[in-house]
Amino acid sequence: MSLINANQVLQHADRHGYAIGAFDLVNLEFLNGILRAAEAKHSPVILLIAEVHFKYVDIEQITPAIEHMASKASVPVVLGLDHGETVETVVRAIRCGFSSVMFDGSKLSFEENVKQTSLAVQIAHAVGVSVEAELGQVGGSEGSDGLAVAHEEFYTDPKQAEEFVQRTGVDALAVAIGNAHGLYKGTPKLDFERLEAIKKLVPVPLVLHGGSGIPDADFRKAVQLGISKINFFTEMSREAVNKVRRMLEQNGKIIGLQDLMLGATETIQEVVEGRLEVFGSAGICTRFNDLCAACGACSFATMPASAPLDENRLVELVSEVVAQTLKARTP
Ligand SMILES: [Zn+2]
Numbered sequence: 001m002s003l004i005n006a007n008q009v010l011q012h013a014d015r016h017g018y019a020i021g022a023f024d025l026v027n028l029e030f031l032n033g034i035l036r037a038a039e040a041k042h043s044p045v046i047l048l049i050a051e052v053h054f055k056y057v058d059i060e061q062i063t064p065a066i067e068h069m070a071s072k073a074s075v076p077v078v079l080g081l082d083h084g085e086t087v088e089t090v091v092r093a094i095r096c097g098f099s100s101v102m103f104d105g106s107k108l109s110f111e112e113n114v115k116q117t118s119l120a121v122q123i124a125h126a127v128g129v130s131v132e133a134e135l136g137q138v139g140g141s142e143g144s145d146g147l148a149v150a151h152e153e154f155y156t157d158p159k160q161a162e163e164f165v166q167r168t169g170v171d172a173l174a175v176a177i178g179n180a181h182g183l184y185k186g187t188p189k190l191d192f193e194r195l196e197a198i199k200k201l202v203p204v205p206l207v208l209h210g211g212s213g214i215p216d217a218d219f220r221k222a223v224q225l226g227i228s229k230i231n232f233f234t235e236m237s238r239e240a241v242n243k244v245r246r247m248l249e250q251n252g253k254i255i256g257l258q259d260l261m262l263g264a265t266e267t268i269q270e271v272v273e274g275r276l277e278v279f280g281s282a283g284i285c286t287r288f289n290d291l292c293a294a295c296g297a298c299s300f301a302t303m304p305a306s307a308p309l310d311e312n313r314l315v316e317l318v319s320e321v322v323a324q325t326l327k328a329r330t331p
Helices: 005-015 028-038 060-074 087-096 112-125 158-168 192-201 218-225 234-248 257-279 311-329
Strands: 020-024 047-049 077-084 099-104 130-135 172-175 207-208 225-232
Touching: 005 020, 005 077, 005 172, 005 225, 020 028, 020 077, 020 158, 020 257, 028 047, 028 234, 028 257, 028 311, 047 218, 060 087, 077 087, 087 099, 087 112, 087 311, 099 112, 112 130, 112 158, 112 311, 130 158, 130 192, 158 172, 158 192, 172 192, 172 225, 192 207, 192 218, 218 225, 218 257, 225 234, 225 257, 234 257
Parallel strands: 020 047, 020 225, 047 077, 077 099, 099 130, 130 172, 172 207, 207 225
Antiparallel strands: none
């Protein structure tokens, strides 16, 4: 099974009331830990690489390894760009082989976010790649070590979300409802009423970013109220570091970096397995035979694959869009 786009798993999750875990990776230890967990739990999984992590990971280098692992996996695997900051990054990820992208224009004005997200959608959809966008601002900052707080003035407005999805044609929407990136300062308080209101008006699957530190009961409630994808990174990383620290404390003579990496991989697997249980996606591949990629008879196997990427067509499309944009700007 090769990589599939996020729509295929998110719509299934939306229909059946569970959420897909989306885990950021920066190297092969994360990749192996996350994939082993998904296979052990018979769960579909979304692998993410965030633009803010590009200084740690070369996407052109790691994507072939991810594609290779996905082709051998017994569960559906999506590879998504997390928080693409520009349309250029979106194009780079698509060219690299990502099956899903997130364009994050949440810091732009509403109109500019609509404009740039629509452009990303136009390009991605032309080659069968799904697009997630963000409206409102998720608190904290991706990839930071500081404690995060969510600010109510940046929460997603339900009516605006409805208009945004309708005008941009995005496949999934990340919402700000009290969630924040990084580790929370105190216990996060999710605005469930707002989530319900958004779910009523927005027809596409909803995404919760900033998963680390949200209590299990709140995750379950958020999923019940319509969250179909949960992004998760910080806690996985923190637990892996704690494991390495313990290994060094127990045996100060360790000189095998590979042994520490092995320890980190095992911990990442444990953390991810726990999350897949809480998000409700554990066992999904065995519960629904339309989802079991390994059996070859499931809907994932028979669903039309994403349009194969034709690089020339992508270059053509981008040129057309750029030409149109420049033309529109000329007074
Ligand atoms: Zn995020």
